[in-house]
Amino acid sequence: MDHGTGDEAVAVARQVRAASAEGLLLAVGREGSREAFAGLFRLFAPRLEGYCRKLGADPPMAQELTQETMLAVWRKAATFDPASGSATGWIFAVARNRYIDRVRRELRPEPDPSDPALAGADAHTPEAVVSAAQQGRVLADALGNLPPDQSEVLRLAYFEHRTQSDIATALGLPLGTVKTRTRLGLRRLRELMKA
Amino acid sequence: MTLYSQPRHHPDPDLLLAYAGGSLAEVKALFVATHLAYCPACRARVRAFEAQCGEWLEACDPAGADDPAVEDMLAAVLGMIDSGLPGEPPPAGRTPPPARLAWMPEPLRSYRGLPDADGWDEVSPGVALSAWSYAAGGTSARLLRMAPGAAVPAHHHAAMEGLLVLQGCFTDEYGSFTRGDAVTYGAGSDHHAKGAGVEDCICLLVLDADLVFLDEG
Numbered sequence: 001m002d003h004g005t006g007d008e009a010v011a012v013a014r015q016v017r018a019a020s021a022e023g024l025l026l027a028v029g030r031e032g033s034r035e036a037f038a039g040l041f042r043l044f045a046p047r048l049e050g051y052c053r054k055l056g057a058d059p060p061m062a063q064e065l066t067q068e069t070m071l072a073v074w075r076k077a078a079t080f081d082p083a084s085g086s087a088t089g090w091i092f093a094v095a096r097n098r099y100i101d102r103v104r105r106e107l108r109p110e111p112d113p114s115d116p117a118l119a120g121a122d123a124h125t126p127e128a129v130v131s132a133a134q135q136g137r138v139l140a141d142a143l144g145n146l147p148p149d150q151s152e153v154l155r156l157a158y159f160e161h162r163t164q165s166d167i168a169t170a171l172g173l174p175l176g177t178v179k180t181r182t183r184l185g186l187r188r189l190r191e192l193m194k195a
Numbered sequence: 196m197t198l199y200s201q202p203r204h205h206p207d208p209d210l211l212l213a214y215a216g217g218s219l220a221e222v223k224a225l226f227v228a229t230h231l232a233y234c235p236a237c238r239a240r241v242r243a244f245e246a247q248c249g250e251w252l253e254a255c256d257p258a259g260a261d262d263p264a265v266e267d268m269l270a271a272v273l274g275m276i277d278s279g280l281p282g283e284p285p286p287a288g289r290t291p292p293p294a295r296l297a298w299m300p301e302p303l304r305s306y307r308g309l310p311d312a313d314g315w316d317e318v319s320p321g322v323a324l325s326a327w328s329y330a331a332g333g334t335s336a337r338l339l340r341m342a343p344g345a346a347v348p349a350h351h352h353a354a355m356e357g358l359l360v361l362q363g364c365f366t367d368e369y370g371s372f373t374r375g376d377a378v379t380y381g382a383g384s385d386h387h388a389k390g391a392g393v394e395d396c397i398c399l400l401v402l403d404a405d406l407v408f409l410d411e412g
Contacts, residue, residue, distance in 0.1 A: 021253075034273065041269045046257030053258055062258065063268065070272050085242040088249025095252070096217035106221040106331070109228040111238070112301035119201070119300075119375065120235035136239030139208075143247050158216035158244075159251045189208035193240070 022087040029077035040091075041070055048095055054160050057103060065102060069095040135193075142192050150185035153178055202234045202375035206357075210379075211237065215244035222334040225306060226357050226377065226401045232300035233375025299361060303399060306336075318408065321345025321390065324400075339400040341365055341390030349387070354403030356380045358388070363396030365389060 021043060027036035045066050052062035072094050080090050100108045111118055120132070143151065156167045164182065168175045205211075206227050213219035214227040231238050292299075292310040303309065312327035321342030328337035339358070341347060357379040358365075364373040367386040372378055380386055382403075390396045 038269055038273075041272065042265060044252075045265055045268055047252055047255040049258035050255045051252055054255070059258075067268060067272050067275075071275060074272075074276055086246040086249055088253055089242065089246035090249070092249040092252045093245050096248075100217055106224075107307070109221065109225040109302040109306065111228055111232040115232065115301045115304075117232065117298065117300035117304070119233045120238075132235035132239045134239075135236040136243040139240050140243035140246060143243070154212065155251055158212040158218060159248050161216070161218040186208050186212075189212075193205055193208060 025080050025087040029080050065098055069098050138192050146185050150181045153181045154185045204376035204378050205237055206230055206377045211240055212244055215241045216248055220332040222331055222336045222401055229303045230359055230377040319348045322347050334403050336401050339398045341396045343390045346389040348408050350408045352384055354382045357401040359399040361397045363394045364392045365396045366391045
């Protein structure tokens with residue numbers, strides 16, 4: 001039997017998970033399906049707990065944040081719009097906001113989609129919507145296509161909230177190398193935003 | 196409703212990534228989020244970064260995930276759902292902002308005391324700082340108002356300064372900035388902002404250190 005190369009198998013597995021996360025989240029939002037919620041829970045709760053631990057939460061706090069995040073996923077699932085982003089990104093954002101609220105004890109300033117003063121809410125031509133979406137895709141592609149050593153330092157800095165010197169220690173690299181990789185990765189993104 | 200052009204000056208990807216990933220402290224997050232209210236392209240960029248973070252989340256090692264513990268947690272959460280838990284708590288004591296601020300987008304319009312603080316302190320002819328300010332984590336936020344042609348007095352930049360145009364426009368040696376444009380200046384850089392156009396220019400000003408005006412005697 002041909003299972004393809006390891007990389008392909010990993011990529012296919014990721015696509016299947018992403019598709020199932022979206023299907024499950026939509027079933028929770030549209031039908032209030034408990035089965036779909038249980039599926040999402042088994043998929044994400046262990047990973048959310050692991051992620052909260054990486055951010056520095058102790059085990060009881062990591063469990064609490066995970067439960068609160070999944071409860072918020074149940075409550076807010078109906079507001080998920082697959083046209084405006086991925087299901088996994090949406091769940092990440094719910095967890096991030098719980099973390100900022102409970103651990104950092106800060107507000108999370110966000111634009112209000114129902115605000116009449118929001119640009120693009122009143123005057124979005126189809127062209128403007130498409131061009132904004134393209135800006136997002138360009139950056140997503142760029143992040144996906146960065147050399148792995150650059151993408152790894154960006155992941156540690158922005159996803160795991162680690163300092164440059166912490167990253168250098170974790171990867172066993174000189175601080176200067178970490179700074180260079182970060183600068184090159186950000187420069188690529190900056191160039192694409194100006195294009 | 197007036198049609199405005201989209202902003203041409205965006206927050207650096209460092210700020211957008213830190214905002215999407217959640218490491219950005221609150222006052223700078225306010226700066227980014229208020230720019231997002233003007234900028235559909237940056238809203239899409241932040242969503243793209245969130246999607247990337249979602250992929251990284253899926254790739255996370257599960258935390259000592261023995262199956263019984265996950266099933267116990269699931270049962271506990273389903274129990275909370277079944278016990279008819281109260282709905283989402285209403286946003287804490289958020290009063291509708293006054294009509295005089297209708298031109299200003301969220302999240303700035305309702306932010307920490309801003310709706311209740313009226314008034315300006317003039318720092319030089321035609322240039323004023325809002326009576327309102329908020330500081331946390333070493334960064335402060337306030338509003339800066341420049342009359343057309345009025346120049347902000349020379350000041351030290353010991354640390355990062357960010358300006359986001361909310362109304363009108365201003366110019367400095369780096370360019371001309373209009374509604375929704377976000378620009379940041381690094382520590383030690385010099386710039387001389389000056390109100391331009393026909394109406395007062397009002398900006399959200401964020402600073403990583405105290406603002407110290409030079410005594411030009």
